[in-house]
Amino acid sequence: MKNCEYQQIDARALGTPASSFQPCTEMKVPRLRRKWEVFPGKNRFYCDGRIILARQSGILPLTLGLIVVTSVLFFAFDCPFLVTHLTVCIPVIGGVLFLFVVISLLQTSLTDPGILPRALPDEAADIEKQIYTSGSSMYRPPPRTKEILINQQVVKLKYCFTCKMFRPPRTSHCSLCDNCVERFDHHCPWVGNCVGKRNYRFFYSFIVSLSFHTSFIFGCVVTHLTLRTYEVILLHQKESPARYPFHIICFFSIWSVLGLSGFHTYLVASNLTTNEDIKGSWSSKRGAEDSGNPYTYNSIFINCCATLCGPMPPSLIDRRGFLPPDDIPPVAAADLELSSFLAKNDTNMVGMPSSGHTS
Amino acid sequence: MPPPPQFPFHNLQELRHSASLATKVFIQRDYSEGTVCRFQTKFPSELDSRIERTLLEDTVKTLNTYYAEAEKMGGQSYMEGCLACATAYIIFLCMETHYEKVLKKISGYIQEQNEKIYAPRGLLLTDPIERGMRVMEVSVFEDRGSSGSSLSSSATSGGSAQR
Numbered sequence: 001m002k003n004c005e006y007q008q009i010d011a012r013a014l015g016t017p018a019s020s021f022q023p024c025t026e027m028k029v030p031r032l033r034r035k036w037e038v039f040p041g042k043n044r045f046y047c048d049g050r051i052i053l054a055r056q057s058g059i060l061p062l063t064l065g066l067i068v069v070t071s072v073l074f075f076a077f078d079c080p081f082l083v084t085h086l087t088v089c090i091p092v093i094g095g096v097l098f099l100f101v102v103i104s105l106l107q108t109s110l111t112d113p114g115i116l117p118r119a120l121p122d123e124a125a126d127i128e129k130q131i132y133t134s135g136s137s138m139y140r141p142p143p144r145t146k147e148i149l150i151n152q153q154v155v156k157l158k159y160c161f162t163c164k165m166f167r168p169p170r171t172s173h174c175s176l177c178d179n180c181v182e183r184f185d186h187h188c189p190w191v192g193n194c195v196g197k198r199n200y201r202f203f204y205s206f207i208v209s210l211s212f213h214t215s216f217i218f219g220c221v222v223t224h225l226t227l228r229t230y231e232v233i234l235l236h237q238k239e240s241p242a243r244y245p246f247h248i249i250c251f252f253s254i255w256s257v258l259g260l261s262g263f264h265t266y267l268v269a270s271n272l273t274t275n276e277d278i279k280g281s282w283s284s285k286r287g288a289e290d291s292g293n294p295y296t297y298n299s300i301f302i303n304c305c306a307t308l309c310g311p312m313p314p315s316l317i318d319r320r321g322f323l324p325p326d327d328i329p330p331v332a333a334a335d336l337e338l339s340s341f342l343a344k345n346d347t348n349m350v351g352m353p354s355s356g357h358t359s
Numbered sequence: 360m361p362p363p364p365q366f367p368f369h370n371l372q373e374l375r376h377s378a379s380l381a382t383k384v385f386i387q388r389d390y391s392e393g394t395v396c397r398f399q400t401k402f403p404s405e406l407d408s409r410i411e412r413t414l415l416e417d418t419v420k421t422l423n424t425y426y427a428e429a430e431k432m433g434g435q436s437y438m439e440g441c442l443a444c445a446t447a448y449i450i451f452l453c454m455e456t457h458y459e460k461v462l463k464k465i466s467g468y469i470q471e472q473n474e475k476i477y478a479p480r481g482l483l484l485t486d487p488i489e490r491g492m493r494v495m496e497v498s499v500f501e502d503r504g505s506s507g508s509s510l511s512s513s514a515t516s517g518g519s520a521q522r
Contacts, residue, residue: 117490123493157390168493205444309432
């Protein structure tokens with residue numbers, strides 16, 4: 001017993017960090033790092049992990065620039081005329097739509113789309129063990145797919161070599177962001193981020209509100225030009241310099257944005273993702289009768305509600321969580337605890353907590 | 360059948376620091392009902408000697424009901440969704456969503472289960488949210504210090520050596 005107590009004191013003396021005996025300036029406590037600082041995917045983080053962006057921002061600045069410039073020109077040149085000739089509601093409606101568009105765009109770009117954290121080594125090893133013991137042949141590596149039944153429909157889950165796990169259904173790995181994203185729709189360069197489970201509703205409200213906004217601006221511009229031409233003809237007024245280039249941009253962008261909104265409305269109503277639609281995962285291939293979408297609720301209303309108004313899942317990557325302190329090597333820490341545990345065990349058989357043990 | 364091994368751990372802190380990790384058992388997700396969060400209730404064979412089957416199955420079933428409640432599409436979630444849409448989703452920055460509230464309840468439940476049921480048996484459940492909701496990790500600990508001093512640890516160390 002005396003030996004153990006001597007060991008206990010020795011271990012404590014060895015294990016105590018020098019900072020308790022020396023001034024703090026010599027051995028500083030290392031700053032606790034947050035998880036976003038060691039995130040393996042290709043993402044950029046701002047505001048200490050609160051904001052997440054894809055590494056390639058794509059043409060997000062161009063998107064923002066086009067929207068802002070077109071709207072500013074509208075407010076500067078068309079609104080004064082239309083307020084005097086029509087109603088003051090026009091800039092108000094335009095302003096509300098503009099705010100809605102910009103907020104939705106920023107939320108789509110700066111939100112975690114549903115990134116799945118990569119498997120930790122223990123979990124990856126366990127999955128590998130299960131793959132190799134499931135009767136695979138010796139000649140070639142086992143197929144890295146797993147078939148499961150979802151609503152009586154066979155779905156293949158693929159193994160992701162980067163994230164070292166079997167991807168859940170509807171999850172896909174984005175090569176631009178190097179992350180597996182849940183309910184992966186597509187990687188949108190205009191928005192500079194993937195569109196997935198968590199930000200699909202923001203993306204949809206962005207394109208729908210943008211359709212309304214561009215249509216509204218285009219309608220106002222046409223009204224303005226018509227009234228102005230009327231005045232020029234009837235009252236022989238000087239024709240104002242045309243701002244046609246930006247209105248032409250507006251005209252062409254309307255059709256593409258409207259088309260995209262219509263396409264995504266169809267996807268929402270049938271509970272599909274762009275990825276599944278493009279790959280034709282659930283279309284009737286070769287007249288197979290059992291290939292229907294297993295995720296649909298078979299009702300347009302419920303599909304829309306589920307996709308757009310469903311519960312908002314939390315971010316799984318825990319950007320602002322702290323990493324465990326890694327200054328004490330785990331082996332040394334275990335030895336310290338073992339010796340104190342041994343001492344504890346010898347002094348009393350029933351493990352009563354010792355006063356100096358808690359870290 | 361011998362009673363499950365009792366370890367002299369009175370709190371989780373002691374379990375984490377005073378025992379060595381023998382292995383980890385992973386309970387995978389059950390996708391048979393789609394992408395909703397459910398875990399398989401199939402009992403892993405590695406835990407046969409450590410805990411009664413019904414206890415673990417009950418824990419998993421309770422967690423599954425919690426997750427179903429979090430992801431339930433009902434009046435409350437639609438209200439939340441429509442309100443959020445009307446406020447351009449700014450409300451998500453101010454308010455805690457229903458899902459987050461249920462996740463807090465789940466953390467509390469897992470903590471309680473660990474203290475009452477799993478730590479006395481030398482096991483530790485990890486909250487699935489810390490593993491990206493992919494798996495439920497069950498850490499199996501061995502009492503390193505008392506090898507040979509109690510019947511239970513020699514049985515487990517013998518069992519793990521056979522494997």
